[in-house]
Amino acid sequence: MEMKLKLEQRTLIVTLSGELDHHSAGQIRTVIERAITERDVKNLIFDFSALSFMDSSGIGMIIGRYKIIKSIGGSVVLVCVSPHMKKLVTMSGLSRLIPVCSSVAQALSEVKGA
Numbered sequence: 001m002e003m004k005l006k007l008e009q010r011t012l013i014v015t016l017s018g019e020l021d022h023h024s025a026g027q028i029r030t031v032i033e034r035a036i037t038e039r040d041v042k043n044l045i046f047d048f049s050a051l052s053f054m055d056s057s058g059i060g061m062i063i064g065r066y067k068i069i070k071s072i073g074g075s076v077v078l079v080c081v082s083p084h085m086k087k088l089v090t091m092s093g094l095s096r097l098i099p100v101c102s103s104v105a106q107a108l109s110e111v112k113g114a
Contacts, residue, residue, distance in 0.1 A: 003028055005035055010042040010074075011111055013104060017050035020058035029061050033068070042074040043111040047104055048089075049081045059092050066098060075099075077107040 001024035004015040012035055020028070035041060044065060048054075066076045078100045080086045089095050101107040 001028075003031065005031070007035075007039055007041070008108065010040060011045060011108065012036065012039065012041040012043070013045045013047060013107075015047040015050070017052075019053040020051055020061075021053065021055045022057040025057040025061040029064065032065055036065075036068060042069070042072060044069050044074065044076045045079060045104060045107045045111065046076070047079040047107075048085050049079055049104075051082075051085060054085070054088060059094060062094060063097070075111045077101055077110045079104055079107050 001016065001018040001020060006013040006015070012032070014032060016028070032044070036044075046062060069076050076098050078089060078094065078098050079102070080089055080100050081102060086100065089100055099110055101110055
């Protein structure tokens with residue numbers, strides 16, 4: 001699992017590649033929560049363009065960060081490109097809670113319009 005963080009104004013873009021599973025979800029959770037607090041983050045974008053696998057631990061991590069961001073009045077958006085990840089996001093119910101975009105640029109427009 002590889003994770004990159006980028007802050008654009010008050011929006012944290014988290015780019016994940018590889019596999020998001022129970023081994024990596026805890027570390028990712030900690031890093032994101034620290035960034036939300038230390039960098040005055042309001043919105044969160046998860047970029048799954050290079051993610052090849054996600055299990056229920058990953059889904060739980062996303063929902064937990066969604067709740068934190070919503071509690072401070074922000075927005076969360078997922079970027080999914082592959083049909084596999086789009087299907088997983090739909091089947092898990094994440095797409096009913098969190099908007100899904102096909103690019104980071106589109107996701108940035110989504111959070112700015114929220």
